[in-house]
Amino acid sequence: MNHESSNPKRTAAEKAVEYIQDGMTVGLGTGSTAYWAIQQIGKRVLSGLQIKAVATSVQSENLAKELGIPLIPFSELEEIDVTIDGADEVDGAWNLVKGGGGALLREKIIASSSKQLIVVVDESKVVDQLGKFHLPVEVVKFGYELTRNKLSALGCEPKLRMMDQQPFTTDNGNYILDCDFKQIKSPSECHDAINHIPGVVDNGLFIKMATRVIVGYQDGSVEELKLV
Numbered sequence: 001m002n003h004e005s006s007n008p009k010r011t012a013a014e015k016a017v018e019y020i021q022d023g024m025t026v027g028l029g030t031g032s033t034a035y036w037a038i039q040q041i042g043k044r045v046l047s048g049l050q051i052k053a054v055a056t057s058v059q060s061e062n063l064a065k066e067l068g069i070p071l072i073p074f075s076e077l078e079e080i081d082v083t084i085d086g087a088d089e090v091d092g093a094w095n096l097v098k099g100g101g102g103a104l105l106r107e108k109i110i111a112s113s114s115k116q117l118i119v120v121v122d123e124s125k126v127v128d129q130l131g132k133f134h135l136p137v138e139v140v141k142f143g144y145e146l147t148r149n150k151l152s153a154l155g156c157e158p159k160l161r162m163m164d165q166q167p168f169t170t171d172n173g174n175y176i177l178d179c180d181f182k183q184i185k186s187p188s189e190c191h192d193a194i195n196h197i198p199g200v201v202d203n204g205l206f207i208k209m210a211t212r213v214i215v216g217y218q219d220g221s222v223e224e225l226k227l228v
């Protein structure tokens with residue numbers, strides 16, 4: 001087995017790209033797994049695949065431009081046929097934690113307008129219960145300390161995400177609070193409780209949005225996760 005075929009993120013991503021057909025509008029995810037999907041889409045576009053795409057981050061938009069993937073403005077877009085994106089955790093009900101790269105808000109806007117959301121992960125992301133990965137919550141900068149206190153009152157430890165000794169700022173100009181819940185017993189209730197706090201823009205829980213989850217394994221195999 002060569003190195004390329006044993007990259008589980010890549011094998012999952014390339015499998016997902018098989019679902020893209022001529023004429024589709026495609027949402028491009030963000031992160032190190034979605035990267036491989038975008039690369040593969042770029043190769044298929046070079047070979048004649050006719051699609052239009054929208055990106056979930058500035059990073060993915062730049063990659064798409066480099067690869068010659070045609071992007072369309074949101075003003076010309078009504079619905080997206082399929083979005084391929086990564087996740088930080090996925091449970092048996094296909095609920096997700098996303099936002100490790102800070103792109104959760106744009107990802108959720110695009111996922112919620114997509115007929116299909118294909119999630120691509122390596123086996124390490126599949127969990128029985130969400131919450132080991134600290135849940136990213138995007139908050140406006142104004143009064144974020146107060147927002148952080150309200151999040152703590154929900155039973156988590158929120159930490160302001162930092163990058164290069166500065167608070168990390170999202171593509172939308174907001175902060176991220178990474179919230180350690182240890183375990184999230186009811187993802188849906190947790191999602192709603194967080195989003196009711198003023199100052200919260202959105203959180204990284206994606207509840208019943210995925211329509212397919214493709215998992216890549218270290219041994220080179222790939223399979224679709226069964227819904228429990």
Ligand SMILES: O=C[C@H](O)[C@H](O)[C@H](O)COP(=O)(O)O
Binds near residue numbers: 033097
């Ligand atoms: O904000 C980033 C996204 O939600 C990513 O899709 C997620 O963090 C998974 O990223 P990766 O594939 O790099 O593990």
